[in-house]
Amino acid sequence: MEKTWNNKAWFLVLPVLVLVAFSAVIPLMTVVNYSVQDTFGNNVFFWAGTEWFEELLSSSRFWEAMVRNLIFSFIILAIEVPLGIFIALNMPKKGWGVPVCLVLMALPLLIPWNVVGTIWQVFGRNDIGLLGYYVNALGIDYNYVQDSFDAWVTVIIMDVWHWTSLVVLLCYAGLVSIPDAFYQAAKIDGASRWAVFRYIQLPKMNRVLLIAVLLRFMDSFMIYTEPFVVTGGGPGNSTTFLSIDLVKTALGQFDLGPAAAMSLVYFLIVLLLSWVFYTVMTNYDAER
Amino acid sequence: MARIDVNHIRHSYLPNPRTDADFALKEVHHIFEDGGAYALLGPSGCGKTSLLNIISGLLHPSHGRLLFDGKDVTNLSTQERNIAQVFQFPVIYDTMTVYDNLAFPLRNRGVPEADVDRKVRETLEMIDLASWAKKKARGLTADQKQKISLGRGLVRSDVNAILFDEPLTVIDPHMKWVLRSQLKQLHRRFGYTMVYVTHDQTEALTFADQVVVMYDGGIVQIGTPAELFERPRHTFVGYFIGSPGMNVMPVAIEGKTAMLGAQRIELPGAPKAASGAIELGIRPEYVRLGRDGMAVQVSKIEDLGRHKVVRAKLEGRDIAAVIGEDETVPADPRVRFDPAGINIYADSWRVEMGA
Structure with missing residues (x-):
């Protein structure tokens, strides 16, 4: 068959290119532009070179926020992934329970970030909050406004509450795609419950788990709204994650140059870590 | 075991x-x-x-x-x-x-x-x-x-x-x-x-x-x-096994003879106590195509390489016959049923034939 060459086809791609340019490329370039200049307002800019980057990388404030953020991501992954798998394994595979469970699972995902924050902000208050009041009534000293440990616990529980569903839904999708014959064969081979999980269910969930870990890592590494609404980054700086720090720099102090430099470094870190995750997990997958 | x-x-x-x-x-x-x-x-x-x-x-x-x-x-x-x-x-x-x-x-x-x-x-x-x-x-x-x-x-x-x-x-x-x-x-x-x-x-x-x-x-x-x-034993087995499946046609029985429309077919024996819907079943392999017997109208010949399948009409009903690869269909085709391959069914279940 003869191939038809027609360069007019490029026009069909044009809308996407324009869209991506305006939504991603141009904003990113303005950030690059800010990151190498200094301004005192009135649209007067001075060339600053790599000054802001050097300042950022030597600032303890940035590294502390980064470590906090990595610890946070690690903790929520360590909770949400096993918990998500566990819930998905125990969800019904057929019958009326399926839609009920799916809707219940999807609910937290449908709530806007700042509403989630507000819910937990009120829920955890020890004067009027249902959780805070009763935890204190039980004799446990809990106050997320003053105690940084309590603030961390609150933020982590909130994230687990909000996002475990995503892991559950992805794992569930992986699980229901396993044909019955696999379970029947496992029964005939005398496989234990653990062996069924290890050799049938886990390998089949492999791919979706990869996506779940990537999504959850990226999201948690960029988390802003919920902790901002609940703790505002406090007490002190104890829950100030990278994005909260970034917003404080950019909008609070209006330091556009440093903030732009920070955005870029931040962006590169997310990109790098996601790439590392992806490569490690897909390589592992290929080796087996 | x-x-x-x-x-x-x-x-x-x-x-x-x-x-x-x-x-x-x-x-x-x-x-x-x-x-x-x-x-x-x-x-x-x-x-x-x-x-x-x-x-x-x-x-x-x-x-x-x-x-x-x-x-x-x-x-x-x-x-x-x-x-x-x-x-x-x-x-x-x-x-x-x-x-x-x-x-x-x-x-x-x-x-x-x-x-x-x-x-x-x-x-x-x-x-x-x-x-x-x-x-x-x-x-x-x-x-x-x-x-x-x-x-x-x-x-x-x-x-x-x-x-x-x-x-x-x-x-x-x-x-x-x-x-x-x-x-x-x-x-x-x-x-x-x-x-x-x-x-x-x-x-x-x-x-x-x-x-x-x-x-x-x-x-x-x-x-x-x-x-x-x-x-x-059942007409279903006749259809399901064999390619093409068994020919099954409704008949009336009179002693050792089956009546198919105007045609009379000699049976190897008299079916025992056959009641209900009576059918005669014969595999295409036992249908002999030649110059004597019952007149058929050939509608199609499928050459399968090893043998040919002849599709024809007998008394207005579809019938299949298997003939050798080298055989040809005569100008005035007629069929005979090999008595060894005839089975009689009452309500789809096979009935034994006496001597």
């Missing part, structure tokens, strides 16, 4: 079955002899897979009992019944090596590792995958995967029976042949009790000593391939 006694088993997927139509499996009562090779043959939805799953314990029958060597196993789990089953689509544990796949059922049963190794190596030889032992199972072709599924059954030498649920569906035609003859060999060498579900008559007839033909939830005939061909 065991003798499997299917004792008045009925099964319905509905919670409260009332009429016969609610049952996927209507009263199956049969004994699978120890060491026999059986095929369950029938169209989709006839209940053959249900019967197989009841034997393996994946399904609990609504009524009836199942006995292995006289011991009631109806309420035992699949593990306790010690059955091997090969499914339609190859089931392999694709994160494991070929070796570990075969070792899996043994390790699950706590067999000492030395015995596992010996059994697995033997089985790898049997299924011809010895050189693949260290490979990951996921990279194999469909027929190799299916061999592994089979191997996981063979590796347990003490299984009561090996059940096959249309195991060659996803295999290439050429490999089907090879695998089937390997199965046949294994059966001869080791004398496993094998039950093989299929809707492919060639598969059933070449694999089994005894073919169990199922139709609409029940067994219609059990017999050797020759019996199914020569003396189908």
Whole structure:
């Protein structure tokens, strides 16, 4: 068959290119532009070179926020992934329970970030909050406004509450795609419950788990709204994650140059870590 | 190996079955002899897979009992019944090596590792995958995967029976042949009790000593391939087995003569006490096409290479005849029925003919 060459086809791609340019490329370039200049307002800019980057990388404030953020991501992954798998394994595979469970699972995902924050902000208050009041009534000293440990616990529980569903839904999708014959064969081979999980269910969930870990890592590494609404980054700086720090720099102090430099470094870190995750997990997958 | 006694088993997927139509499996009562090779043959939805799953314990029958060597196993789990089953689509544990796949059922049963190794190596030889032992199972072709599924059954030498649920569906035609003859060999060498579900008559007839033909939830005939061909007990068996299927035409009976419209057909004997709707069945292989007999109008000749199938009209009804590759259809074609191939059916069930 003869191939038809027609360069007019490029026009069909044009809308996407324009869209991506305006939504991603141009904003990113303005950030690059800010990151190498200094301004005192009135649209007067001075060339600053790599000054802001050097300042950022030597600032303890940035590294502390980064470590906090990595610890946070690690903790929520360590909770949400096993918990998500566990819930998905125990969800019904057929019958009326399926839609009920799916809707219940999807609910937290449908709530806007700042509403989630507000819910937990009120829920955890020890004067009027249902959780805070009763935890204190039980004799446990809990106050997320003053105690940084309590603030961390609150933020982590909130994230687990909000996002475990995503892991559950992805794992569930992986699980229901396993044909019955696999379970029947496992029964005939005398496989234990653990062996069924290890050799049938886990390998089949492999791919979706990869996506779940990537999504959850990226999201948690960029988390802003919920902790901002609940703790505002406090007490002190104890829950100030990278994005909260970034917003404080950019909008609070209006330091556009440093903030732009920070955005870029931040962006590169997310990109790098996601790439590392992806490569490690897909390589592992290929080796087996 | 065991003798499997299917004792008045009925099964319905509905919670409260009332009429016969609610049952996927209507009263199956049969004994699978120890060491026999059986095929369950029938169209989709006839209940053959249900019967197989009841034997393996994946399904609990609504009524009836199942006995292995006289011991009631109806309420035992699949593990306790010690059955091997090969499914339609190859089931392999694709994160494991070929070796570990075969070792899996043994390790699950706590067999000492030395015995596992010996059994697995033997089985790898049997299924011809010895050189693949260290490979990951996921990279194999469909027929190799299916061999592994089979191997996981063979590796347990003490299984009561090996059940096959249309195991060659996803295999290439050429490999089907090879695998089937390997199965046949294994059966001869080791004398496993094998039950093989299929809707492919060639598969059933070449694999089994005894073919169990199922139709609409029940067994219609059990017999050797020759019996199914020569003396189908039910018109369904006549249609289903053979290509093209048996010619079946309504007739009236008068002593040793069948009346088909204006034609009179001599029978080998007088049918005994035939009442209800009477039909005459004759396989195309027994329809002789020539210059004498009943006049037919030929509508089509299909040349299949080995032989020709002649499609014609006899008394306004479709009839098929098989003629040799070198034979030709005469200008004024007529057919005779070879009395050896004539069967008489009353309400679809075969009636015996007296002398």
